[in-house]
Amino acid sequence: xxxxxxxxxxxxxxxxxxxxxxxxxxxxxxxxxxxxxxxxxxxxxxxxxxxxxxxxxxxxxxxxxxxxxxxxxxxxxxxxxxxxxxxxxxxxx
Ligand code: SF4
Numbered sequence: 817x818x819x820x821x822x823x824x825x826x827x828x829x830x831x832x833x834x835x836x837x838x839x840x841x842x843x844x845x846x847x848x849x850x851x852x853x854x855x856x857x858x859x860x861x862x863x864x865x866x867x868x869x870x871x872x873x874x875x876x877x878x879x880x881x882x883x884x885x886x887x888x889x890x891x892x893x894x895x896x897x898x899x900x901x902x903x904x905x906x907x908x909x
Contacts (some may be wrong), residue, residue: 819869820886825893827900831855832862838893839863842871845886849875851893851900879908 822838832840832853839862843853852874855861862868870886880888891904 820888821890822868823890826895831857838868839866840868842869844872845902846874849902849905854900879906
């Protein structure tokens, strides 16, 4: 299984966000589609040469969730009510 990549994140005040890209190797999503790795602090973390991926997803209501992992090829993260949410989330049909 390939790790789902984060192609864009609009949460620019996150310590791992540089230029609308996530720079930590793996985030955890859920249990309600939110990015649980989000952190707001002074300074920046992560690595310039890393494009983030989804290490785990706890939202089992999403159609892309398989065994608590994300099987979407890529996701986007946006801002919802001042917290970061996975915008690729789709309710299971
Ligand atoms: S995906 Fe999560 S950890 Fe990565 S930059 Fe966005 S809010 Fe931060």
